[in-house]
Amino acid sequence: MYKPADKDAWKGRIDTQDGELGLRWNQLIQLLDLSRDVPAGSGGIVFLGFCCDEGVRRNQGRVGAAKAPAEIRKAMASFADHLPEEVHLYGGGDVFCPNQKMEEAQVQLGRKVELLLKKGYKPVVMGGGHETAYGHFLGIHKTMQEGERLGIINVDAHFDLRTDKPQPSSGSPFLQMAQELQQKGQEFHYLCVGIQEYGNTRKLFQTAKELGASYIPAQDLDSGVSTAVLKKVQQFLQGVDKVYLSIDLDAFAAAYAPGVSAPTAMGLVPHTVLPVLREIMASGKVVSLDVVELNPLFDLDSRTARLAATLLYHLVQRWV
Ligand SMILES: N=CN[C@@H](CCC(=O)O)C(=O)O
Ligand SMILES: [Mn+2]
Numbered sequence: 530m531y532k533p534a535d536k537d538a539w540k541g542r543i544d545t546q547d548g549e550l551g552l553r554w555n556q557l558i559q560l561l562d563l564s565r566d567v568p569a570g571s572g573g574i575v576f577l578g579f580c581c582d583e584g585v586r587r588n589q590g591r592v593g594a595a596k597a598p599a600e601i602r603k604a605m606a607s608f609a610d611h612l613p614e615e616v617h618l619y620g621g622g623d624v625f626c627p628n629q630k631m632e633e634a635q636v637q638l639g640r641k642v643e644l645l646l647k648k649g650y651k652p653v654v655m656g657g658g659h660e661t662a663y664g665h666f667l668g669i670h671k672t673m674q675e676g677e678r679l680g681i682i683n684v685d686a687h688f689d690l691r692t693d694k695p696q697p698s699s700g701s702p703f704l705q706m707a708q709e710l711q712q713k714g715q716e717f718h719y720l721c722v723g724i725q726e727y728g729n730t731r732k733l734f735q736t737a738k739e740l741g742a743s744y745i746p747a748q749d750l751d752s753g754v755s756t757a758v759l760k761k762v763q764q765f766l767q768g769v770d771k772v773y774l775s776i777d778l779d780a781f782a783a784a785y786a787p788g789v790s791a792p793t794a795m796g797l798v799p800h801t802v803l804p805v806l807r808e809i810m811a812s813g814k815v816v817s818l819d820v821v822e823l824n825p826l827f828d829l830d831s832r833t834a835r836l837a838a839t840l841l842y843h844l845v846q847r848w849v
């Protein structure tokens with residue numbers, strides 16, 4: 530269910546004539562084989578793909594997200610290097626989901642994330658449908674100390690708090706997390722940014738309320754980031770010790786993110802989300818993050834893949 534990265538996956542433009550000043554990400558990336566024990570990471574950032582869209586299929590969506598990690602990688606490979614000297618990038622390969630074995634794939638993803646966190650790396654998981662989030666969470670949860678509060682921030686048009694009965698899907702990851710935490714007597718701290726009223730039933734709003742979830746409707750970001758929005762984010766950050774950040778690309782307007790299972794006509798504008806993301810990263814509490822729901826089959830000129838990659842560019846740059 531796992532394949533280590535190879536150099537070909539990270540091929541990109543090279544400006545040999547410009548030497549050191551001309552470096553791009555494809556020249557910096559080091560490969561890490563997560564099927565073996567890895568050396569201690571001292572904060573290195575590891576890109577790990579989750580090639581799975583079984584959750585999307587189960588959620589009546591448009592499959593194709595299993596092909597997303599390769600496209601995001603391609604879009605990142607030629608980024609110019611402006612990274613602080615202490616930031617190191619690693620290609621961590623891909624976890625696959627053969628024969629619709631989503632639950633197994635999620636466990637495998639969790640194991641890789643757990644390994645990376647325990648060794649001192651910063652994982653960046655490239656989904657996959659939003660079922661990526663539950664596997665990702667499994668790994669983070671294993672590394673939490675007694676009494677530590679995990680803040681889960683989801684940038685998404687949807688709550689993804691659907692029931693996992695009869696089976697989990699891309700619509701259920703955050704309810705699964707809530708249930709898992711509840712079983713262990715731990716609190717569920719969940720903030721969802723970009724909620725579209727029309728995209729979430731009254732049932733989902735009810736579940737969010739019952740779980741004490743916070744959310745910022747997409748409309749609150751229509752005219753830029755207000756101090757009220759930033760305050761809400763800051764308050765959430767203050768109430769937790771560690772943060773897991775998940776970005777579902779369908780939170781963004783279809784003009785920016787056409788390549789998703791469920792496009793959002795009047796979704797968020799990337800420029801207004803960036804200050805919110807910066808605030809989150811500046812907290813120093815983010816331990817792991819993912820970008821999910823890219824579906825290359827519906828993308829236009831790699832627009833959505835480039836958005837995913839560009840968001841990661843900014844996040845990685847500011848990951849303290
Ligand atoms: N990953 C979640 N997807 C959305 C899909 C909504 C739709 O198909 O319109 C959800 O379940 O709510
Ligand atoms: Mn989602």
Ligand SMILES: [Mn+2]
Pocket residue numbers: 685686687777779780
């Ligand atoms: Mn969504």
